[in-house]
Amino acid sequence: MKRRICMGIVLIALVPALASASTKPFEKVGTYSAQFLKIGVSARAAGMGSAFTAVSNDATSLYWNPAGMVEQPRTQVTVNTVVWPADLDVYFAGAVFNTPYLPGSFGVSARALTMDPQEERTIYMPQGTKRYFDAGDMSFGLSYATYFTDRFSAGITTHFIHMGLADKSVETLAFDFGLLYRIGIQGMRLGMMVQSLGGEVDFDNRASKLPTLFKVGLAVDAYRSGAHALMATGEFSHPVDNKERMNVGMEYSFNQFFMLRSGYNIGYDTQKLAWGVGFRIDTSQTSDIGLDYSWEDLDYLGTSHRFSMNFSY
Numbered sequence: 001m002k003r004r005i006c007m008g009i010v011l012i013a014l015v016p017a018l019a020s021a022s023t024k025p026f027e028k029v030g031t032y033s034a035q036f037l038k039i040g041v042s043a044r045a046a047g048m049g050s051a052f053t054a055v056s057n058d059a060t061s062l063y064w065n066p067a068g069m070v071e072q073p074r075t076q077v078t079v080n081t082v083v084w085p086a087d088l089d090v091y092f093a094g095a096v097f098n099t100p101y102l103p104g105s106f107g108v109s110a111r112a113l114t115m116d117p118q119e120e121r122t123i124y125m126p127q128g129t130k131r132y133f134d135a136g137d138m139s140f141g142l143s144y145a146t147y148f149t150d151r152f153s154a155g156i157t158t159h160f161i162h163m164g165l166a167d168k169s170v171e172t173l174a175f176d177f178g179l180l181y182r183i184g185i186q187g188m189r190l191g192m193m194v195q196s197l198g199g200e201v202d203f204d205n206r207a208s209k210l211p212t213l214f215k216v217g218l219a220v221d222a223y224r225s226g227a228h229a230l231m232a233t234g235e236f237s238h239p240v241d242n243k244e245r246m247n248v249g250m251e252y253s254f255n256q257f258f259m260l261r262s263g264y265n266i267g268y269d270t271q272k273l274a275w276g277v278g279f280r281i282d283t284s285q286t287s288d289i290g291l292d293y294s295w296e297d298l299d300y301l302g303t304s305h306r307f308s309m310n311f312s313y
Helices: 002-022 043-047 066-071
Strands: 076-084 088-097 105-114 135-147 152-165 168-182 189-198 200-202 207-209 213-225 228-239 245-254 258-266 273-282 288-297 303-312
Touching: 043 245, 043 258, 043 273, 043 288, 043 303, 066 105, 066 135, 066 152, 066 168, 105 152, 135 168, 152 189, 168 200, 258 288
Parallel strands: none
Antiparallel strands: 076 088, 076 303, 088 105, 105 135, 135 152, 152 168, 168 189, 189 213, 200 207, 213 228, 228 245, 245 258, 258 273, 273 288, 288 303
């Protein structure tokens, strides 16, 4: 069984290389649809430079790596808001839970990108036609994860995606598949993720693929003594429509109550430095609430802000 698991991990790790070898040697920026799928949710994750594939251990693992859902022994609900440039907002909500009747962990999630109505403009009426249109994207996901050994877990999410622009709309399905292996040395964790793997959408008789993303990450407890803990994490990613990238980050925790985070996005067109802060408050012997905020530098696009709240019971 262990040999099969190791072989599976190696095969998954080779997927990005195989995909890269089969693609043309230039970046395909702007040729893939559903770009909202790449906007990361969770203030905690973004504050760590979005290097979260190997960390995923809360309800936002529904987005970052569903294999991490198994580390939630209780039901956890998460609500997240992303304030994005160009007056765009992204909302994400999800819940992770277990049942006494079935093995493994289950999750449900919903995500939406919204914008204010825009006035229609034409070549003959560039100042506006007094008619308005709106646009937005959303997805709904169902997730499942389970342990295969005491150190190895895997998870999968199925997304139903809806995208609308004025009077046109398209729907499709996408899948996320993640692995998480706990090495057992200094808290080291190895995470792997295939995100947004699915079909095509067609707005104007020209089909566009989804922005599939391959990620491999490693997290380690860099320091732990008494009430103080410092976790460092990093990951490589290969998007099908851009060059390879790297994310690095860290999280300092004091008594599991106060957290400081910082990270950096390497190889991105705009995303650069990020930092964040978080609090975890016990509301009873069996429940707690977490509040997180993060700030991210988007270079000439400005900045983005994320707010998250997690409730466990």
